Amino acid sequence: MRKPIAPVIGVAPLVASLVYGEIQAGTGAGGLILDISVGALAFVLVAALFRWPVPIAVVLAALAAVSATATPPATLATLVVAKERRIAVACQVATAGIIGHAIRGLWRPLPGLPLGWWLVLDVVAHAGLLGWGLLIRARQELIDSLRERARRAEAEQGRRVAEARAAERTALAREMHDVLAHRLSLVATYAGALEYRQDIDPPRLAQAAGVIREGVHQALDELREVISVLREDTEEPARLGLPDLAALVAETRRTGTRIDFQDHTSGAGSLPLSTGRTGYRIVQEGLTNARKHAAGQPVRVTVAGAPGEGLRIDIRNPVGATTTVPGTGTGLVGLTERVRLTGGQLDHELTSSGEFRLHASLPWPV
Known part of the structure; x- marks a missing residue:
């Protein structure tokens, strides 16, 4: 009051x-x-x-x-x-x-003062008072509205911060999966070989142990890189892309996986960095899944595309027996989200010929 x-x-x-x-x-x-x-x-x-x-x-x-x-x-x-x-x-x-x-x-x-003029002044004065009061009321309502908008904006900002934190946690989980799943699956493959091949000679045993140690160090380095990127709120490093696929395939071949790799791309230098990194992650995830769920089966990887035509990645492998390497099934979910963020599309299916097919289409502007 x-x-x-x-x-x-x-x-x-x-x-x-x-x-x-x-x-x-x-x-x-x-x-x-x-x-x-x-x-x-x-x-x-x-x-x-x-x-x-x-x-x-x-x-x-x-x-x-x-x-x-x-x-x-x-x-x-x-x-x-x-x-x-x-x-x-x-x-x-x-x-x-x-x-x-x-x-x-x-x-x-x-x-x-004549009565007529008195009445005119009477009406004008009260009309002015009425307008003045309405003006004060409108100004107060405007101030209240601005305060309410400020309160809602503050609440909206809090909600956006919460959503940003949730998105950051999701990005961290996705990056950890992309980085660790590939490296640790290699480590698990070599460790499994050491477990079941007890007659292995010392030089090959030392070589396998060195590969395991190198894989663990690489996983730790990439995990540290992901965490530092998210902490600094900068864009993820673009050092991984289509030019690194050959090294990825060679690394996977050393585990004993047979890979038929075909690269039909042209003008890779004009490929956006984010698209190249996404393409690398697609191939990495496809090879990881093949090694985990179809161990010993051959894998066919085809990468094709050009500026203006888009980037197409096709990975096929026969469906094999399950392995002891655990999986959560979230890799393809995170990969699908990553592809959508770049404006592309990711599909996976079991073909009638008994193969698991992973196909991705990514934009490649001119």
Whole structure:
């Protein structure tokens, strides 16, 4: 509830000046007592104006019909109602004020001012009060609306931060899967060979142990790289792309996997870095799945494309027996999301010939 102290203090001098004017004009004792009484009553009613604005405004309009000392409180009441209530109610209160002052103009006209001009000034003054109150109300509503928008923007910012954190966790999980699944599957393949080939000679045993150690170090290095990229909020490094596929295939071949790799791309230098990295991850995931779920089976990898034609990657391998290497099944899900982010499409299926086919189409602008 707003405190009416300031309006009361502002109205009091106006009432006192009007009473002094009545004294100077030579008003009789009866009229002077009436003006003082009405002014005092109006002064008291202003104190309750902000609690009951409409009833008090109507009473003050009635008092304004009796004495000019009630005019300042009545005009203040019209302004308050225009600010606090609906426009229909404010118009009714302003009409009551116009009628009250019109009655006083008929009963106690001002010397030298015709009644017609008095009525014009009456209507214009109350219309101005009505417009002023509506302007104050609109400004307050605008301020409240801006505050609400600021509050919602802050809440929306909090939601976006939460979504960004969730997206970062998803990206971290996807990158960890892409990096670790390939490296650790190589380690698991060599470790499995050491477990079941107990008659292996020391030189080959040392070679296999060296490959395992190198694979673990490479996995740790790539994992450290992924975490540093996400922490620094920078784009992922683009050192892996189509030119690195030959090294990836050679590394996988050393595990004993037979790979038929065909590269029919041209103009690889114009391939966007993100597309090249996505293509590398597709081949890496395809070879990892083939090694995990179709160990010992041959894999055919075909990469083709050119600027303006798009990049096409096709990986096929016969469906083999399951292995002891665990899998969560989330690799293709994350890979599909990665491909969609680049504007491409990823499909995987079991063909009628008993092969598992992984096919991707990526955009390659001119």
